[in-house]
Amino acid sequence: MGLTGGIATGKSLVSSMFEQLGAFVIDADRVAREVVSKGSPVLKEIEKYFGKDVILPDGNLNRKKLREIIISDKEKRELLNSITHPAIIERENELVNQADSNLIIVDAALLIESGSHKRFKEIIVVYAPFEVQLKRLMERDKMSREDAERFIKTQMDIEEKKKYATYIIDNSDGIEYTRKQVKELYETFQT
Structure with a gap:
């Protein structure tokens, strides 16, 4: 299964949550x-x-x-x-x-842009609206708004990525809400 999202959407957080539940996660950035x-x-x-x-x-x-x-x-x-x-x-x-593991996830920021998504039957997109991405990136990387916008725009728009999703994890409303979605999705893969 492929997992993707935009910069500062929380893709790595979601990936680690799946890993904690028992999924085998391959981090494309590490690779x-x-x-x-x-x-x-x-x-x-x-x-x-x-x-x-x-x-x-x-x-x-x-x-x-x-x-x-x-x-x-x-x-x-x-x-x-x-x-x-x-x-x-x-x-x-x-x-x-x-x-x-019976659940293998490839976590890749550019999964769709690279065409790699075609290798997977199912795609999880970690979502946060553009303004949330922008705020998180500016805070996390100490970037100006202009630099953060430019960096986000090097990737496919998150709204466009959602069109490729089999499943969407909305990470715009706090960690516990995200954890709940991940756990529910993980459990559906176990049946």
């Missing part, structure tokens, strides 16, 4: 960090196309520099995705095959 680790073939490809500036002196990816490049350049963002996504999907598939 993405793994596939671009120091010396990896994917990191070498990134350096080839984005230059030495995106590599730190210790040989690791300079995420901040890369983010600055792709945040305002759609073509470069798509190029980066074309380099990283095949390796991420391959690693996720390996982890799915190793899983020992």
Whole structure:
């Protein structure tokens, strides 16, 4: 099953709630960090196309520099995705095959944008309205409103993502309300 949401919608919170209940959760962000680790073939490809500036002196990816490049350049963002996504999907598939749970969830922010959602019969979208996303992102990352809006707009609009959902978890009304929805959904998967 795929799980997605927009930045600052609470996707990671929901993912951890499912994990606490017993689901096997594969975090695509963690997998993405793994596939671009120091010396990896994917990191070498990134350096080839984005230059030495995106590599730190210790040989690791300079995420901040890369983010600055792709945040305002759609073509470069798509190029980066074309380099990283095949390796991420391959690693996720390996982890799915190793899983020992009857509920396996792949948690991925760009699940729909990458086309990866097509691999799943069911999609959970974690939802919070744009203004809630904006407020959370500004507080969490100490961003200006302008930067937060720009960052949110690099992803598919959350209202558009909802159209792909089999299930929607509304995370705009507090943790306990969210936990209740997660628990109810988890229980439906156990029957």
